[in-house]
Amino acid sequence: MERMTRRVRQTRMMDPRPPRGLRGLLRTFGVLGPGLLFAALAGCGSVVASSGAAAAPAATTPVPQVGCASVNQATAVSIRREMHLMAPVGTNPISSTTYRQTAQVRALFGQLCAAVTHPAPAQMMHCPADFGTNYIGTFYDGSRVLATFTYAASGCQRVSVTAAGKTLATMVYGRAAAAAPHLATDLDAIVGTPKPGVMQPLGGAGHTG
Numbered sequence: 001m002e003r004m005t006r007r008v009r010q011t012r013m014m015d016p017r018p019p020r021g022l023r024g025l026l027r028t029f030g031v032l033g034p035g036l037l038f039a040a041l042a043g044c045g046s047v048v049a050s051s052g053a054a055a056a057p058a059a060t061t062p063v064p065q066v067g068c069a070s071v072n073q074a075t076a077v078s079i080r081r082e083m084h085l086m087a088p089v090g091t092n093p094i095s096s097t098t099y100r101q102t103a104q105v106r107a108l109f110g111q112l113c114a115a116v117t118h119p120a121p122a123q124m125m126h127c128p129a130d131f132g133t134n135y136i137g138t139f140y141d142g143s144r145v146l147a148t149f150t151y152a153a154s155g156c157q158r159v160s161v162t163a164a165g166k167t168l169a170t171m172v173y174g175r176a177a178a179a180a181p182h183l184a185t186d187l188d189a190i191v192g193t194p195k196p197g198v199m200q201p202l203g204g205a206g207h208t209g
Contacts, residue, residue: 067163068113070139070146076100077108079137079191099190108190109139111183112149116161118179119170127156135187151187159183 065073080096099105133154139146147163159176160169170176172183 064141064144065146067147067166068109068117068161070141070163071106071109071113073141074105074109074139074146075102075142076140077105077137077190078140079135081191082134082136083132097191101190104186104189105139107182108186109147111180111186112151112159112161115159115172115176115180115183116168116170118175119168120172120174120176122171125156125171125173135191151183153184153187157184 064070076098078096078098133152135151135153136149137151138148147161149159149161152158157172158169159172160167162168172180177183
């Protein structure tokens, strides 16, 4: 009997070099299975999508301030008017009102701060037309108190601003008046008062400070 010659199976030789490019990638994952290939491609897509999305910037809010640093945060001012002399018949010598015109509130606040941060030198003054009219007020950011102020509007004009337990004050002439030239006008825009009187230093013309 003749021996049957066994058929020799052909063995595919694997290329030892790593596949290159997309075709090589497909060949490699084709051996591993279509499921693994799909998962790998899906993972790559998710990485690209997540890395390409821009993070939304965090919202910033103004840091709460008090006093003159909070001028641009003021939303309202309550003002009480006091008259120390006999008031005309039919007028209320003491009145208090809250004003919420934001632009006008901040303008007045800014002028008061400008005056007290540029104080005039103290000296004896001649103060005509002193009717004893004072304005006492409080600036607010919503319900939060920012500062309080006093303003003697007639005779020798005087202003003070108090915040966080600290008070700055000055008479309104010289450099204080130059720093806050619209103080009387801005107060008038809110409460509708007549312009304050003009004062002169004793012994000569106004001091420029």
